[in-house]
Amino acid sequence: MRVFQIEGEWGMDHLKLSTRPEPKAGLGQVVVKMGASSLNYRDLVVPNRGYGNHTGTLPLIPISDGAGVVTEVGPGVRRVAVGDRVCPAFFQNWISGEPDLERLTRSLGGPIDGTMADYMCLSEEGVVKVPAHLSDIEAATLPCAALTAWSALVTNGNVRPGDRVLVQGCGGVALFAVAFAKVLGAHVTVISSSDDRLARVKQLGADAGVNYRSTPEWAKATREITGGRGYDLILELGGEKTLPQSLRCIRPGGTLAMIGILSGSAMATPLGLIITRQVRLQGVTVGHRDGFEAMVRAIEQHRLRPVVDRVFAFEELKEAMAYLQSGAQFGKVCVAH
Template identity: 45%
Template sequence: MKAWLLKDFGLDNLVQEETETPVPKPGELLVKVGAVSLNFRDKAIVDGIYEPHKVPKPLIPVSDAAGTVVATGEGVSRFAIGDRVNSHLYSRWLDGMPGPDEPDYCFGSPLPGGLAQYMIIHEDSAVRAPDNMSDEEASTLPIAALTAWYALVDFGQIEAGQTVLVQGTGGVSVFAAQIATALGAKVIVTSSQDENLQAVKKLGAVAGVNYRSHPQWSEEVLRLTDGKGVDLLLDVAGGDGINQSVAATKAGGRIAQIGFLTGQTSALNLMPLIFRQTTLRGIAVAPRSSFDRMNAFLNEHNIRPVIDHVYPFDQARQAYEHLARGAFGKVVIKIAHD
């Protein structure tokens, strides 16, 4: 099969080659990959800043895939040949709270990912892809949509009428705006680009704050919420900006710490966190049971993924470069089959 292999860190070391098509073992599915979508995690792995000690080389990268089951190992009962499935990042986290070693069983590192014509997914880990979505659309769900869903529903327990702040207009953030709006929440979005703020308002957000023109963006959020702050804040930036996130969240409110776009370390001012009695929770995607519930919700509310651009298989590097520049919604790679 054709596959992209990461031979060493750096995008120049991501090369397309012929490699052996894997054979499914008992309980496993062989999936003909239709499309994959890129997440910041995928870029960070290539750049060597995401648990580099755990990245095998060569590695078939990219965790998030959608495709069709073309062969099954012995004893498979959850899926059959011809079913369309999604990969699930934490391949062994099926329900409840995560175990201590979930990162050891992630697709796209250390397990082989989906940037290839075929991939292996264990039947327990696979998720039925929504019938009303193409492979390109379904490929956007495993990290971006599911992280937003878990932060809003399982952790945030958002109810109609509450207020949610979403940072940026990347994959997780756009899904969060769509899902929170469908839940009846009021969504405020921050971005450095006014045109992206306008675009996300068309998806249901009630207000946008440009953090370039409002460097103290938390003050603007307080103004928009009558001085109270938001019920739930999805922080994708990380770094020292966490202090503004605390300031922008209501007393007793919640922050879902999802990303680290501006830094993996933070100088957190503890007094505001203590006085405001803020809950700060790290969010690393979700169990498979949450994925199953989310797909039903997306179907029910007819929520469609926002895709910035679909690249052909041969242009995988260009897709990574697009992600690095920034995207409104998701960057997708369509897998070529001769």
């Protein structure tokens, strides 16, 4: 079967189209014929061994997110049947409950093989049936970006109707966050570098937008949107440069969901505000399978559809990654198998 794999040495130059034998399903395992993959920021970091020892060993099949159809089930499999359309779960052994070090180790696309293969062999516990109304391309966008937004808002965030939520940027996680926050009945503010993107995200349901490039001190402008009260929940995707602003527009007792470090990873913020405003810093790392299944029910109930920007062919993985790197996309960058 066809695979893309990083072979020999780490680095984008060593990401190559190759072949491997087709897998067979063992006890409790399923074989999935992959129909699509979808890219995340993380997938650009893995080939350069950006997560150190957590990235795994070579050869490694990259990309964490995908969807396909079950073509074979091994002995003892009960959760799915041949013909079911599924997504592999990002963390193969975080089924539910609190995270622990073991549950956070087996993520797809590094350290264990990811979705850029014709077939994947997975534990039956590590797959989730996809929303019936979504295509494989659309469903492939769910395992990382969508579940991260869901975990921040629902599993950890406990967002209620009328809550004020702030989302940073118009990337993959951000657009899912806007959709889920609207379903939950929240008021959503988005900050973006582009007025054009702000207009588009408002068409998707965002209530307010502030351009963080033309308004670098966006904390004041966004706080005014909440009538001075501040945000109940902020999805922190920027990190180093955005955290000081977020701390000035979060409400006392509000939560900062710490998700991304797009502007740097150093803690360069006065810590006093965290204490005096009794702010909760909640790290979010994708989420567990139970959360994924709850999210699928919500997506089905509300007939939500992911925003897909562009679909590349399997052989064009590197072009797809370069396109993601360019930042030109609005919505998910996908690969058809």
